[in-house]
Amino acid sequence: MTAPRRRINFGFDRFSGAYLWVLFIVVFGVWTPSLFLTSSTLHSVASQEAIAAMLGIAVLVPLVAGAYDLSVGSVINLSTIVVVVLQTSHHWGMWPAIFVAIGVSVVIGVVNGFLVVKLRVNSFIATLGMATVVTAIQEIVSGESQPLPPVSHAWNALTQTKVFGFQIVVLYLIILAFIVWWALEHTPVGRYLYAVGGNPEAARLSGVNVDKWTWVAMIASSTICGIAGVFYASLTGPSLTFGSSLLLPAFAAAFLGSTQLKPGRFNVWGSMLAIYVLATGVKGLQLVTGKQWLNDMFNGVALVGAVAFAVWRQRVAGSKPTAAPEPSEAEAQATGPGGAGSTREAVPASQHATAAGPDPAHVQSTAQ
Amino acid sequence: MTTGASERSAAAGLRFALEVRSLTKTFAGIPALSALDLTIEPGEIHALVGENGSGKSTVIKILAGYHRPDPGGEVRVGGERLVWGSAESSSALGCRFVHQDLGLVDGLSILDNLFIGGGFSCRFGTVLDRASRAAARAMLSQVGVDVDPRQLVGTLSPAQRTAVAVARAMKDTASGAVKLMVFDEPTATLPDNEVNQLLQTIRAVAARGVGVLYVTHRLDEIFVLAKNVTVLRDGRKVATVPVASVDRKKLVNLLVGSELDDAHAESVAVHTERGGPVLEVEALTAPRIDGVSFTARAGDIIGVAGITGSGRETILGTIFGAQPRTGGRVAVNGVAIRPSRPSHAMRSLMAYLPPDRKISGGVMTLSARENCSLSNLAPFWRVPWLRRRMERSEVASWFARLDVRPPRVEADLATFSGGNQQKILFAKWLRLGPSVFLLDEPTQGVDVGAKAQLHHQLLGAAAHGAAVIVSSSDADELVAICHRVLVLRGGRIVADLSKGEITVARISGESLGAGAPASEQEVRVG
Structure with a gap:
């Protein structure tokens, strides 16, 4: 193709995260080089965020297909408890325990898919309900007390081996991200998922089996959570509550990622970038100030700020209208975005009963 | 300054x-x-x-x-x-x-629609009905209409x-x-x-x-x-x-420029040897469709006309499976098509261009390339990758063939103008080499040049042995391209016009149930 390529190749809209990352590294590197510019900072940030990043990938898959999975926090928690309880209370071997923990997660994904596809419950509601149910199951399984961590060399070695100084869980994350990236970007499956997320009716009329792929996306999400739960248990030990605290960061990563690399589209590497940019900033500030609340503050501010920035950038560029006409101009009927903007908004909103369909464009429009 | x-x-x-x-x-x-x-x-x-x-x-x-x-x-x-x-x-x-x-808000009165952005005559925060009505009437008369401002907007023409x-x-x-x-x-x-x-x-x-x-x-x-x-x-x-x-x-x-004349001339030069039956529709029933039967042959270009509500808007979707079918049989080359299963219809090389490209035709958030190739990704899939270069070059060749402007296959579908979006969606179906090509309002909201181009492609598909069926509210369009026109009324075929009988007057007459215009009145069994 000799056709003109997209004009912006290294523009701020696609790579704002990367520039921000460089900025953080430079600022904190200058500020507190002895603490920040060390390999241990690098290694600890990488492994601390690995599980959250896996959850980010888990929520991303259904989001691509236009569905929310809010049960990810509960599923990862249940998986953690199951894999530990089976080993410590029931004296199962490590591999059977892992197998069952992931199997349980797959089943939850199947149920989620059933609720969404067959019973036509809105995915937001279905998975929100499911999250609560799964939390209850987790309490039954754990007997409401935190189980002891399994004691075995193989169990610890699962995630605590080092590769080039990094915990091996970082490598697992990279492998997982690579697989999901491949599936979403380089296989027909991914194309179908994006089509379903973009416009389910048009996808159906193009011969795409919308129900099947929605279901597959829900199962994939839960499965990834199950795997991530096993890693968490091995890495950190069992916890009854950590899952819910990962839910917002996971969605933040997915939505923030949709403003990066491929703006307007949920994408794996954008989410990875987002999660590590935030983690770097938080880490740097914590090293400088020693304050723990920075994490929440930073994540929230960065999410809103980055999305607002992307919206502004796109509006100035004008090449991709996403802005909706302002209500105050109904009278003058000032020109709206013609087909483009309104469709991006209207289609997912009407096809999925939620007011806020998980379309990145929607998030950006709403941000105005 | x-x-x-x-x-x-x-x-x-x-x-x-x-x-x-x-x-x-x-x-x-x-x-x-x-x-x-x-x-x-x-x-x-x-x-x-x-x-x-x-x-x-x-x-x-x-x-x-x-x-x-x-x-x-x-x-x-x-x-x-x-x-x-x-x-x-x-x-x-x-x-x-x-x-x-x-x-406008249909459920509100003209008055409310006029003043909803501000401007009600008020006293102490209460709307003064009579004063507002008078103001509304004055505003309406400025634009030359005389209606009661209390009427609901939904009831207006x-x-x-x-x-x-x-x-x-x-x-x-x-x-x-x-x-x-x-x-x-x-x-x-x-x-x-x-x-x-x-x-x-x-x-x-x-x-x-x-x-x-x-x-x-x-x-x-x-x-x-x-x-x-x-x-x-x-x-x-x-x-x-x-x-x-x-x-x-x-x-x-x-x-x-000169584009139009050439393309239009081709549209008019209707021709082809008709082949055997490709599409058979027997006693099709669905909401608003009440027992429609017809057969289309290879090379046919059949128009479907009818006023809104006659079944014209849904018949092609029902044949394809976009809308549910309650009874009857649809077969392509002798293979029965299951109801409500677009993917099944596509396997029998049936293609369907929906009427509204924004709502059901295209995925606006995907690129032109991705929209175009969505109908069949198999040719580009060689484990383990979708071969993007092959995909891009095929789409680019369709862009050239249909003269899509600008020729940016990687741009989002939403960034193209209406006519060019429609061309891209045409390409999406043409690349399947369909046996049956169903098109709902294929040129609605499309400019003159693109319309001629689309008609040209449609004739090309028929010349390659497809049975083409066009449902359109634009009688001129049907007259220009069809060999045969089925007129629907009340969910039934009320007229089956062949070449010599296809005129705008005749189509509108049959659609409205007024019969043929006086000059060509004929006795029909009613």
Whole structure:
């Protein structure tokens, strides 16, 4: 193709995260080089965020297909408890325990898919309900007390081996991200998922089996959570509550990622970038100030700020209208975005009963 | 800006309602509008015509403060300079816009629609009904309609609704009077008999000294309405001419160059050996469809006509499986097609272009390439990758074949103009090499040039042995391309017209149930 390529190749809209990352590294590197510019900072940030990043990938898959999975926090928690309880209370071997923990997660994904596809419950509601149910199951399984961590060399070695100084869980994350990236970007499956997320009716009329792929996306999400739960248990030990605290960061990563690399589209590497940019900033500030609340503050501010920035950038560029006409101009009927903007908004909103369909464009429009 | 310049333009403002100087807008390096100059005097009706993608909507969006143009140009409204990218500025200077989507609330009265943005006559926070009604009546009479303001907007005719929107737009704001009214294809969805009423409304607006920019695809209206006409092609102004100095043929030539004549000639030259039956539809029933049977042969181009509600809008979707079928049989080359299973129909090489490309035709958030290839990804899938280069080159070749502009296969579908989007969706189905190609309103909202191009492709598909079935509310279109026209009424086929019988009059007559026009009246079993 000799056709003109997209004009912006290294523009701020696609790579704002990367520039921000460089900025953080430079600022904190200058500020507190002895603490920040060390390999241990690098290694600890990488492994601390690995599980959250896996959850980010888990929520991303259904989001691509236009569905929310809010049960990810509960599923990862249940998986953690199951894999530990089976080993410590029931004296199962490590591999059977892992197998069952992931199997349980797959089943939850199947149920989620059933609720969404067959019973036509809105995915937001279905998975929100499911999250609560799964939390209850987790309490039954754990007997409401935190189980002891399994004691075995193989169990610890699962995630605590080092590769080039990094915990091996970082490598697992990279492998997982690579697989999901491949599936979403380089296989027909991914194309179908994006089509379903973009416009389910048009996808159906193009011969795409919308129900099947929605279901597959829900199962994939839960499965990834199950795997991530096993890693968490091995890495950190069992916890009854950590899952819910990962839910917002996971969605933040997915939505923030949709403003990066491929703006307007949920994408794996954008989410990875987002999660590590935030983690770097938080880490740097914590090293400088020693304050723990920075994490929440930073994540929230960065999410809103980055999305607002992307919206502004796109509006100035004008090449991709996403802005909706302002209500105050109904009278003058000032020109709206013609087909483009309104469709991006209207289609997912009407096809999925939620007011806020998980379309990145929607998030950006709403941000105005 | 120097004082001299502002004085000069203040003087110019007395002469022009709108003054556009060397307005340029580039999207991602592609010029959408190049150095446009345009002036409209107060009270002048100025028509703006051009194919889809010629830059008309870019002009409107700049005027509305939605797009910021490239530096260099300027726009003055009533002599005041428009601030780029500011809808507030546009509104404050007196620009008003009436779109196809009127932005009226059907469930409210005319009165409420007129004043909902403010302006009710109130005392102590209570709306004074009588005073408001009188004000509403005055506003309506300004635009030449006489209806009770208490009537619900939902009960009005399309032309009356447009008039209400115009009346609302004509309201003066605190910041000043209305100087420029832009109409963006207001008649595109109006029935013919309502167009005249709307044109009256527009004349009434102009008569009040407001400059009118009138954007349309319907050339006939220009001749009865406008004083001057500006023609855009590929973002450039081809000409601004007084309407009195051109005729229809000359205007069409300005619009599309020679393209139209060639393509149209081909459309008319209908031909082909008819092959064996490809599509069989037997006793098809569905909501609003009451036992339809017909057979289509290879090479056929069959039209489906009928008024809204006759079953014309849903029959093709029902055959394909987009909408549920309650009974009957559909078969392609002898293979029965299951109801409500588009993927199954596609396996038998049945293709279906839905009527609304935004709602059900295209995935606007995906690129043109991804939309085009979605119908069949198998040729590009070699484990473990989708071969993007193969995909891109195939889509690029379709772009060339259908003359899609701009030729950017990686751009989002949403960034293309309507006609080009439709071409891309055409390509999506043509690449399957369909045996049966069903098209619902294939050229609605598409400009003249793209329409000819699409018709040309449709004839090509038939020549390659497909049975092509076109459902259209545009009788002219059916007359131009079909060998056979089925007219639906009340969910049944009431007429099966073959070559010699296909005329606009005949199609409309049968559709309305008035029978054939008097001149060709015939006895039918009723």
